[in-house]
Amino acid sequence: MNALEIHDLHKTYANGHQALRGIDLEVEQGEFFALLGPNGAGKSTCIGIVSSLVRKTSGEVRIFGDAIDRDPIAAKSHLGVVPQEFNFNIFEPVEEIIANQGGYQGVPPRQVRQRTEQLLRELDLWDKRRVQARELSGGMKRRLMIARALIHRPRLLILDEPTAGVDIELRRSMWDYMRRINEQGTTIILTTHYLEEAEQMCRRVAIIDHGRIVTNDRMKHLLRQLDCETFVLNAREPLGQLPPRIGPFALRRIDEHTLEADLPKPHSLNELMHALDGLGIAVDSLRNKSNRLEELFLRLTGKPLETEQNA
Amino acid sequence: MSRYRRYWIAYATITRREILRFARIWVQTIVPPVITVALYFLIFGNLIGGRIGRMDGLPYVDFIMPGLIMMAIITNSYANVVSSFYGAKFAHHIEEMLVSPIPNLVILLGYMSGGIARGMAVGLAVTLTSMLFTEVRAEHALLVLLVALLTSTLFALAGLINGIFAKSFDDVSIIPTFVLTPLIYLGGIFYSIDLLPDFWQTLSLANPILYMINSFRYGFLGVSDIDIGPALAVIVGFILLLFAIAMTLLNRGTGIRT
Numbered sequence: 001m002n003a004l005e006i007h008d009l010h011k012t013y014a015n016g017h018q019a020l021r022g023i024d025l026e027v028e029q030g031e032f033f034a035l036l037g038p039n040g041a042g043k044s045t046c047i048g049i050v051s052s053l054v055r056k057t058s059g060e061v062r063i064f065g066d067a068i069d070r071d072p073i074a075a076k077s078h079l080g081v082v083p084q085e086f087n088f089n090i091f092e093p094v095e096e097i098i099a100n101q102g103g104y105q106g107v108p109p110r111q112v113r114q115r116t117e118q119l120l121r122e123l124d125l126w127d128k129r130r131v132q133a134r135e136l137s138g139g140m141k142r143r144l145m146i147a148r149a150l151i152h153r154p155r156l157l158i159l160d161e162p163t164a165g166v167d168i169e170l171r172r173s174m175w176d177y178m179r180r181i182n183e184q185g186t187t188i189i190l191t192t193h194y195l196e197e198a199e200q201m202c203r204r205v206a207i208i209d210h211g212r213i214v215t216n217d218r219m220k221h222l223l224r225q226l227d228c229e230t231f232v233l234n235a236r237e238p239l240g241q242l243p244p245r246i247g248p249f250a251l252r253r254i255d256e257h258t259l260e261a262d263l264p265k266p267h268s269l270n271e272l273m274h275a276l277d278g279l280g281i282a283v284d285s286l287r288n289k290s291n292r293l294e295e296l297f298l299r300l301t302g303k304p305l306e307t308e309q310n311a
Numbered sequence: 312m313s314r315y316r317r318y319w320i321a322y323a324t325i326t327r328r329e330i331l332r333f334a335r336i337w338v339q340t341i342v343p344p345v346i347t348v349a350l351y352f353l354i355f356g357n358l359i360g361g362r363i364g365r366m367d368g369l370p371y372v373d374f375i376m377p378g379l380i381m382m383a384i385i386t387n388s389y390a391n392v393v394s395s396f397y398g399a400k401f402a403h404h405i406e407e408m409l410v411s412p413i414p415n416l417v418i419l420l421g422y423m424s425g426g427i428a429r430g431m432a433v434g435l436a437v438t439l440t441s442m443l444f445t446e447v448r449a450e451h452a453l454l455v456l457l458v459a460l461l462t463s464t465l466f467a468l469a470g471l472i473n474g475i476f477a478k479s480f481d482d483v484s485i486i487p488t489f490v491l492t493p494l495i496y497l498g499g500i501f502y503s504i505d506l507l508p509d510f511w512q513t514l515s516l517a518n519p520i521l522y523m524i525n526s527f528r529y530g531f532l533g534v535s536d537i538d539i540g541p542a543l544a545v546i547v548g549f550i551l552l553l554f555a556i557a558m559t560l561l562n563r564g565t566g567i568r569t
Contacts, residue, residue, distance in 0.1 A: 013569065051410045054569050073314065077412040087403035103324025104411035106317025148407070 001065055003029045003078075003156045003187035004050065009059030011045050011211075019045040021211035023059070027204075029155075032182045033189045034198035034219075036297065037208035043191050044084070046208065047160055051081045064155055077105070080154030082145045084161040084191075090134035094125060097133055098148050105152035112151065119147040122177065139170045146174070150181070157181065159190045163197065175201060195294050199223070209301040222296055228264045230289040231272070235259065236282040246275045260289060321413045322421050329425020333391055333432075340391070340429065341436055344383040348437045351379050352444035355501065367503050367534050373447045377528040378500030381462060383437040385495060385520065388430030388463035389470040389487060392422050396474030397483050405567060415561035419471065419554075426467025427460065434459050447531055454539070455530035461546045462523045468553035475557070475566045494520045504536045519549050 004027040011020040019042045027033045037043040048054030050061055052068060052075075060067060066074040088097045095116055102112035120126040123143040128136060133144060142162060149157060159178070163171045175197060182188050192198055198205060199219060206216040215222065238256045245251065249272050250262040259281075263272055276283060333340040356372030366374040399405035408418055441447075449455045473486050498520030504512050515521050522542035529535035535542070560566070 048569070052568070053406055053409055055564055073412040073414065075412075076410060079410065081410050083406065085403065087406045089399070089402060089404045100324055100328055101407055101411070103327075104321050104408055104413055106312070106320045106412065108312070108320065 001029055002062075003027045003031065003064060004189065005060070005062040006046070006050075007060045009046065009049065009061060010057045011042075011049060011054065012057045019211055020049075020057075020059075023208070023211070023213055025206055025213060025216065027156075027187060027189060029064075029187055030182070030185060031187055031204060032179075032202045033187070034202035034205040035189060035191045035208060036195070036198060036205060037191075038301070041208045042211040043208050044160065045211075047081075047158055047189075047191065051079060051158060052076060077152075078155045080149035080152065080157045082142075082149045082157070082159045082162045084164065086141050086145070088133050088141075088144065088148065091132055093130050093132055094136070094144055095120065095129040097144065098151050101148045102151040107152050115151055115153075116147075119150055123147050139166045142166055143174070146177075154186065156187045156189070159188060159192075161191055163192065171197075195297075207297060207300055214300050226265075226296055226299075228262050229295065231261050231263060231269075231286050232289050233259050233261060233276070233281075233286045234284045236284045239281065243279075246279060247271075249275055317412070318414065318417050321411070322417045322424075325408070325418065325421025326424040326428070329391070329395060329422065330428045332395060332425070333429045340387070341433055344387060344433050345436050345440050348379050348383055349440050349444075351375070352441060356444055367505075367536075369532060369534065370445075373445050373532065374503075374528075375501055376441050376445050376447050377531045378498070378524045380434055380437050380441060381459075381520075381524050381527045382495050382500055384430040384434040384459055384463050385466045385523070386487065386491065387433040388426040389466040389473075389491060391429035392426040392467045392470030393474045393477065393483050393487075395425065396422055396471055397477040397480070400474070400477070400567060401480075409567060415558065419557055419561060422471050422474075423464060423467045426470055427463040430463025430467065431459060434463070449531050450533040451530045455527065458523060458526045458530055458543075458546070461543070461550065462527070465519075465523075465546060465550045465553060468550065468557050471557050472553060472560065475560045477566070494518050498524050499536060500524060519545060522546055 004025065006023050006025040009020050009023040009025075010018075012018050021042075023042070023046060025035075025046075035043050035046070045054055049056045050063070050068070052072060056069075060069075061075075062068070063075040064078045066078070068075045092100070098116045098119065099109075099112050102115065103109075107115070116129075117126070120129055123146060125140060125143055125147065128140060133141065136144060146159075146162065162178075163174055166174065178188060179201065190198065190202060202219055204217065205219050205222060207214050232254070235257050239253055239259060242251050242253045242259060248264055248267050252260040254260055261272055261276075263269065273283065352372065352375075355375060360371035360375075363371045365371065396405070399408075469486075473483065477483050497515065498518050499515070504515045504521065507515060516537075522537065522545045525535040525537050526539055526542045526546070529539050
C-alpha cells in the first residue's frame, strides 16, 4: 500500500493564484522521499492540503488508503507533521505541548507520559521538560516539534524544512534520528533547502515547479542524468593566461588563484588533474561549484533552487 | 481503541488545556471581575443605592446583585473563548488540532467547555464577593445554576464565532465593546424595564441578555420582569442557533483553513 497517493490535485486560492495545477504523486510505504521546489512552487500548498490545513480545489489525496475528504479522521491519524514555522504555544511547558498533542491524537494519558519521556530523552530535551517553549533555543524548538509530531507514532511523517536554522552538528544528529525512525518503518516526506541532505537521505525525489511535478524518480536515476559537473579549483601559484579548453574540459579564470573547470561525463577528476598538471597548474584544493541536485534542478526548471544563503 | 474513546481523550485534553490557560493567569482572569463587582456594590449598592430606594420592591443592592454576577459570567465566558481561539490562530498553534484526527464538534465542545468553566469560576468568585455586600441567598438554587450554565454556554459559543472571524486583536475587542457591553447594560442589570416607556420596554424584549438577567434574578430573588419559561426557551434557542453557526463555520474552515 502507498503511504501517500495524490491524483490530479489542484488548488486555486481566493485571489485567483493557481498554486497547484494537477499534481500526481505516489509515495511508497517505508520510503524516505524528498519533495523539492523553489519558493512559491507549490510544495507548501501540497503539504498543507495533505495535512488538512489547506482546502483543495479538486483532486484526491489518500494517506494509507484513507481519503482526506471522505474519512479525514482516519487519514489524519496516520500523519505527523513537522512544519517549517514554529507553531506551538510558546507559553506552555515543553512536556505539556507534547502531552497535549498526544491528547489531540487520542493517545491514552499513561502512554502519553511514557512516550513523552522517551521522546524527550531521545531528542535530548528531557532536562527542559518543564521549561516554557519560548525559552528554548532554535534547535531545541525544532526538536520539540519533532517530538510532538511523533507522540502518536505516525506511519507517515512530513518534515517541512526541519533543519532550517539548525547548526551542522545538531543537524547531523537530527538526521541520524530520522534515519533510525525511517528504518523502523515510518515513511518520511522531506522538503529541505539543504540539497545534500535530500541527496544523502532520500531514495526518491520529486521536483515541483509552478504547481506541477516536473520529475519524480529515484535519486540515483536522476543524478545519473547529470552529464557535467563544475569544480572550483584553487591554484598554488598565480594563474597566467588560460586556454578556454583543454581536451574535453572547459576552463574559466575567476581570479589570480582561482579557476573553474567543467567535468563532462564520463571523464574523471583524475583526468582533469592530469590535464591541469600538463599546463603547469598545481591545485591546492577544490570544491564542487554547486550541489549535484541543485544542478539537476537548474537543468529541469531553468532556474536555481533558492538555498538558505540566497533565498 | 474505539474512535469515541479517542474523541473523549481529545475533548478532555482541549478542555483541560483551556482551564489551565485561565487558571494559570488567575490574576488577570479571576481577580479583575471580582474587584469590578466589588466596586459596583460599593458605589451603586451601598453609596448611591440608599438614595435610589427600592426596585421591584427590593433593596437596590439586592436588585442589582444577580445582574452583576450575570455580567461577569457573560463577559468572562465570551472573553475566554475569543482570546484563546484567536490567540491560537495568531500563533498558529491551532494547527496542532487541525492536523490531528479530531472532529470539529470535539474542538467546538472543548473550547465551549473552557468558556463555561471560566464563566462559572468567575461567577462563583463574584457570588462569594457579593455576599459581603448583601444577604441575598438563592431562592431557587438549581435555576440559578441552570441559568449560569446556559448563559456561559451561549456566550462561549458567541466568543468562538468571534474568534473564528477575527483577523486582528482589534476584532477581538470590537464585539465586546460595541455590542456586548451595551446589551448587558441595557439588559436590566441596574433597572427594571417596567421603568421604561412602552417603546423602549418593547425594544428591550429583543435583547437576549434581558432574559438571562431576569431568569437569574428570579432564581436569586423570586422576582422577574418576564416569565421564566419563555426566557429559558429564548436562551436555549440562541444556544442552538449559535451552535449551528459555529459548527458550520468550523466545517467550512472559515478563518482557519485557507
